[in-house]
Amino acid sequence: AKDKGGGEHCRFEPALHATAEERRRLEASLRTAIHGEEFVLHYQPVVDARKETIVSFEALVRWNSPEHGFVSPGKFIPLAEDTRLIVPIGKWVLEQACLEARKWPEHVKVNVNVSPEQLLEPDFHQDVIKAMAASGLRPERLEVEVTESIFVRDAATARNSLEKIMALGCSVALDDFGTGYSSLGYLRTLRFSTIKVDRTFVQGAAQNSNESLAIINAVVAMAKSLNMTTTAEGVETAEEAELIREMGCDKIQGFYFGRPMISDEARRLFKRHPYE
Ligand code: C2E
Ligand code: CA
Ligand code: CA
Ligand code: CA
Numbered sequence: 001a002k003d004k005g006g007g008e009h010c011r012f013e014p015a016l017h018a019t020a021e022e023r024r025r026l027e028a029s030l031r032t033a034i035h036g037e038e039f040v041l042h043y044q045p046v047v048d049a050r051k052e053t054i055v056s057f058e059a060l061v062r063w064n065s066p067e068h069g070f071v072s073p074g075k076f077i078p079l080a081e082d083t084r085l086i087v088p089i090g091k092w093v094l095e096q097a098c099l100e101a102r103k104w105p106e107h108v109k110v111n112v113n114v115s116p117e118q119l120l121e122p123d124f125h126q127d128v129i130k131a132m133a134a135s136g137l138r139p140e141r142l143e144v145e146v147t148e149s150i151f152v153r154d155a156a157t158a159r160n161s162l163e164k165i166m167a168l169g170c171s172v173a174l175d176d177f178g179t180g181y182s183s184l185g186y187l188r189t190l191r192f193s194t195i196k197v198d199r200t201f202v203q204g205a206a207q208n209s210n211e212s213l214a215i216i217n218a219v220v221a222m223a224k225s226l227n228m229t230t231t232a233e234g235v236e237t238a239e240e241a242e243l244i245r246e247m248g249c250d251k252i253q254g255f256y257f258g259r260p261m262i263s264d265e266a267r268r269l270f271k272r273h274p275y276e
Contacts, residue, residue, distance in 0.1 A: 023079065029067050030076060030085055034092060038064055041096050042260035045269070046111065046231060046253045049245045054269065056109035056143065058253065059097035060260045061089070081115050090118040091127050098135035098142065100263050105270055111143045111173060116150045120157050125164035132168070139169035143193065146172060148180030155186070162190060173231070178215060187226060195223045197249065199234025205247070206240045213247075220248045 033039060043057035063071045080086040094112055101110035118124055132139055144165055150158040162172055171193035179198045197219055204212025216232075223230045232244040235254030244252055258269075 043266040044260040045258040047257045049252050058111040086115045086117050094131045098131040098137045102135045102137050109141050113145045119161045143171045145175040147175045194229045196231045202234050
């Protein structure tokens with residue numbers, strides 16, 4: 001019979017191994033995924049809080065791997081960032097999203113998530129220029145989404161990169177606001193067009209958390225005085241939509257108005273409703 005201590009030790013190791021092995025296998029698959037055309041973009045509507053019309057769609061990448069099945073972005077994006085594979089993947093996302101947005105009504109924007117690794121590439125703005133040229137999309141219709149984490153690694157380069165994109169006419173949204181390593185300093189000098197209030201605050205507010213309500217109120221007031229708009233993320237019910245509207249958020253995104261959907265479905269929304 002095995003001795004207890006050894007047995008406990010052994011029981012733990014295979015699990016650790018499986019994680020490292022799983023990660024290695026995922027990474028190997030991720031390297032070939034882009035050529036295998038295994039990525040697809042889904043689009044989630046962002047609506048005007050008062051008029052309830054679609055003002056934009058956020059492009060959200062999906063990975064359907066022959067080996068691993070459906071892998072959620074929450075799992076593979078961090079891996080893609082660690083391995084820098086996010087640079088080619090992100091370039092593909094940007095190009096695809098712009099091509100798709102070209103088929104929507106002129107007033108509808110497209111929001112594209114950009115990782116720090118992409119933004120800190122010296123010629124990121126060239127990727128934006130190329131995506132505009134290839135799609136024929138007006139730069140005013142592209143809103144890039146970045147998180148506060150871009151300011152942690154190399155604030156000067158991040159700022160420089162964002163200013164170049166803004167100079168092209170694109171807008172920039174600050175994503176997941178309030179969840180990161182907030183330093184409000186950059187809000188003074190960078191002209192973000194939108195602050196996206198993280199879902200955790202929206203859920204908190206809906207559950208009558210005074211802290212969440214206070215934070216949303218503060219963000220909305222701050223955005224207004226800085227001439228920026230706010231988008232509330234993760235709005236799932238009519239009650240939440242109403243609460244968020246009353247709090248003065250400009251835009252709403254969440255399952256209540258629409259889940260991320262395939263491009264055909266997103267396009268059909270314009271035919272069904274008089275959104276134009
Ligand atoms: P995110 O940018 O904060 O995107 C919003 C996430 O919230 C999406 O998850 C969306 O499906 C989910 N969501 C939207 N409305 C609701 C709601 O009402 N309730 C709940 N529970 N969730 C909602 P998703 O698509 O799984 O993406 C997760 C994260 O992966 C994104 O968070 C973003 O950080 C990252 N990501 C996705 N696509 C890309 C991409 O193309 N490039 C980069 N760099 N990151 C991406
Ligand atoms: Ca986002
Ligand atoms: Ca977000
Ligand atoms: Ca998020």
